[in-house]
Amino acid sequence: MAGLKALLPRREFQVGAAAAIALAAMFLVPALFTGFWVARFSQTAIFAILASSVGLLYGRVGLVSLGQVAPYGIGAWVTLRLAFATSLPFPILLIIAGLVAAAIGVMIGLPALRVSGLYLALVTLMLAASVEIVLSQIKFPNGGGGFSGVVTQLSDIAPMRRPGFASSDVAYYRFIVVAAFIIMMAVAFVLTRKPGRAWASIRQSEVSALAAGIDVTRYKLYAFAIAAFMAGVAGGLFAGTIPKGLSLDPFTRQAAIFLIAAAVMGGIRSLWGGLFAGVLATLFLAFLTQNVWGHQLWTDFSLSLFGFGLLMNLVQNTKADEKKGIAS
Amino acid sequence: MIDVDGLTVRFGGVVSLSDVTVTFPEGICGLIGPNGAGKTTFFNVLSGFVTPASGSIRADGVELLTLPDFKRARWGVRRTFQTEQAIESLSVFDNVATVYEHTAKSGGSAARQTAVSEALDFVGLADVANDLVRTLPAKERRFIEMARAVVGQPRLVLLDEPGAGLPDEETAQLSAIIRAIPERTGATVILVDHDMELVQACCEWSAVLDFGRLLASGPTTEVLADEKVLAAYLGGDEALEDTLS
Ligand SMILES: Nc1ncnc2c1ncn2[C@@H]1O[C@H](COP(=O)(O)OP(=O)(O)OP(=O)(O)O)[C@@H](O)[C@H]1O
Ligand SMILES: [Mg+2]
Numbered sequence: 102m103a104g105l106k107a108l109l110p111r112r113e114f115q116v117g118a119a120a121a122i123a124l125a126a127m128f129l130v131p132a133l134f135t136g137f138w139v140a141r142f143s144q145t146a147i148f149a150i151l152a153s154s155v156g157l158l159y160g161r162v163g164l165v166s167l168g169q170v171a172p173y174g175i176g177a178w179v180t181l182r183l184a185f186a187t188s189l190p191f192p193i194l195l196i197i198a199g200l201v202a203a204a205i206g207v208m209i210g211l212p213a214l215r216v217s218g219l220y221l222a223l224v225t226l227m228l229a230a231s232v233e234i235v236l237s238q239i240k241f242p243n244g245g246g247g248f249s250g251v252v253t254q255l256s257d258i259a260p261m262r263r264p265g266f267a268s269s270d271v272a273y274y275r276f277i278v279v280a281a282f283i284i285m286m287a288v289a290f291v292l293t294r295k296p297g298r299a300w301a302s303i304r305q306s307e308v309s310a311l312a313a314g315i316d317v318t319r320y321k322l323y324a325f326a327i328a329a330f331m332a333g334v335a336g337g338l339f340a341g342t343i344p345k346g347l348s349l350d351p352f353t354r355q356a357a358i359f360l361i362a363a364a365v366m367g368g369i370r371s372l373w374g375g376l377f378a379g380v381l382a383t384l385f386l387a388f389l390t391q392n393v394w395g396h397q398l399w400t401d402f403s404l405s406l407f408g409f410g411l412l413m414n415l416v417q418n419t420k421a422d423e424k425k426g427i428a429s
Numbered sequence: 430m431i432d433v434d435g436l437t438v439r440f441g442g443v444v445s446l447s448d449v450t451v452t453f454p455e456g457i458c459g460l461i462g463p464n465g466a467g468k469t470t471f472f473n474v475l476s477g478f479v480t481p482a483s484g485s486i487r488a489d490g491v492e493l494l495t496l497p498d499f500k501r502a503r504w505g506v507r508r509t510f511q512t513e514q515a516i517e518s519l520s521v522f523d524n525v526a527t528v529y530e531h532t533a534k535s536g537g538s539a540a541r542q543t544a545v546s547e548a549l550d551f552v553g554l555a556d557v558a559n560d561l562v563r564t565l566p567a568k569e570r571r572f573i574e575m576a577r578a579v580v581g582q583p584r585l586v587l588l589d590e591p592g593a594g595l596p597d598e599e600t601a602q603l604s605a606i607i608r609a610i611p612e613r614t615g616a617t618v619i620l621v622d623h624d625m626e627l628v629q630a631c632c633e634w635s636a637v638l639d640f641g642r643l644l645a646s647g648p649t650t651e652v653l654a655d656e657k658v659l660a661a662y663l664g665g666d667e668a669l670e671d672t673l674s
Binding site: 295298299301302304305306308309310311312313314315316317 | 476477478498499500501502503506507508510514516517518519523526527528530531532577
């Protein structure tokens with residue numbers, strides 16, 4: 102037992118490992134891979150933030166939200182619109198996008214205070230769907246000027262501006278990695294503090310959390326706000342990777358299901374799981390579609406595979422929920 | 430002193446507590462009764478998890494039933510659960526610190542450190558403070574719950590069968606810890622347990638519930654000799670009969 106404990110990675114070790122991975126990603130990847138793969142690695146880092154936001158809600162607080170594509174889309178929208186309409190520095194745009202997304206996240210979280218488990222999954226999926234409808238109604242921004250600029254000709258769509266210090270593809274990729282690293286470290290820090298302990302209590306037993314004096318409602322909303330902030334920033338980073346006109350595809354209900362499935366497959370109990378989900382959902386899939394015959398087949402197959410993993414997980418958790426009655 | 434007046438709880442057609450009126454004195458009070466008598470339900474009302482159909486509970490001049498559930502811990506209501514609820518993914522220290530940081534009215538991290546360490550010393554878990562709860566056996570987990578119940582400033586400590594499943598030697602340790610709570614914290618303790626030796630050792634005063642009704646209350650020895658109480662337990666609980674015969 103003592104030997105096992107000594108082998109288990111300590112917190113400092115994990116931070117060091119994360120920093121080493123971030124540095125390797127920043128410098129080795131552009132040196133070793135083509136532009137195509139650097140673009141995939143950009144998506145990996147973005148997806149890792151997004152999947153970790155799902156993991157924070159589900160793995161740490163026990164809230165199954167399928168609605169995280171909504172703050173992701175809102176974050177992309179806000180960043181894109183402000184990038185065209187203002188000259189604010191890019192990092193500020195991301196923070197604004199995160200804050201707006203956090204407000205939406207709290208709204209999505211409100212029904213979560215009443216329902217749980219599969220019901221929560223359905224309610225948040227419906228909310229995500231309604232955000233999808235709104236985004237399509239307002240002609241989800243492509244690249245016109247001003248706040249609401251809509252361009253009908255694809256050829257007229259301008260790419261969103263990137264940070265001045267990171268305008269090339271490789272530099273912007275590094276910027277994404279740094280942003281992802283900062284966000285992951287911030288979340289890891291919060292998890293070791295008062296909110297992290299409160300979330301651990303809530304996940305295990307809400308009645309026991311209430312009996313410990315934890316304002317369960319408030320801490321659940323904190324979790325939704327922080328997770329939505331993460332998704333919003335991820336959305337803003339994502340907007341900068343798209344050369345021509347953002348489409349609605351990454352923010353649809355199908356994307357929502359793919360996201361939670363990938364997050365569950367990657368592992369929701371630790372931030373490493375978020376990174377692994379990113380690798381699965383972007384690099385692994387790209388590898389299959391590039392190198393293995395019949396790429397559409399693989400895309401569909403991976404969705405089924407991820408879906409299966411998700412279902413197993415939900416069934417297990419619902420059973421566990423049923424065991425915790427309030428009378429005991 | 431906890432004044433319970435006309436407390437009634439219904440779950441659909443089941444009346445789990447029926448017009449219960451009783452005053453718990455200071456110190457350690459026993460609350461006993463056969464399975465399904467309504468003991469845990471009474472605790473759930475005190476915790477705010479169950480809303481009674483009618484009745485009031487006054488403690489230190491405060492109407493407890495008007496406080497929202499999570500604020501009752503801050504006021505001073507603490508409890509352990511019939512199925513132990515120590516938080517598996519946290520360390521022993523963090524388990525206790527969590528209760529402290531959500532109930533203490535003031536105090537920085539030094540005060541928190543001291544309070545948690547004292548509570549862990551009190552239950553004898555100081556040397557496993559940094560262990561993860563999921564690595565610990567049942568007795569330690571029960572004692573973590575005890576530490577969670579006494580850290581900071583509890584005023585009313587509710588113990589729901591803390592001795593269930595513990596072997597004799599550990600029950601003796603538990604008994605010593607329970608008996609030390611009033612002096613350490615000034616809190617009133619209500620102990621629910623089917624182990625009559627434990628109840629007799631800890632409680633000078635006891636109340637008995639049966640089918641949601643108050644059957645008897647008073648000094649523990651008198652209550653346990655009461656004919657109605659014996660009748661309620663007859664055939665139901667051999668432990669009590671053994672203790673009394
Ligand atoms: N949430 C609930 N919904 C429906 N019925 C309930 C609920 N909680 C308790 N009851 C019922 O109320 C009655 C009292 O139950 P309670 O758990 O309070 O008994 P108890 O005295 O704690 O018993 P035990 O010694 O077995 O723990 C039982 O008939 C039980 O089925
Ligand atoms: Mg009970």
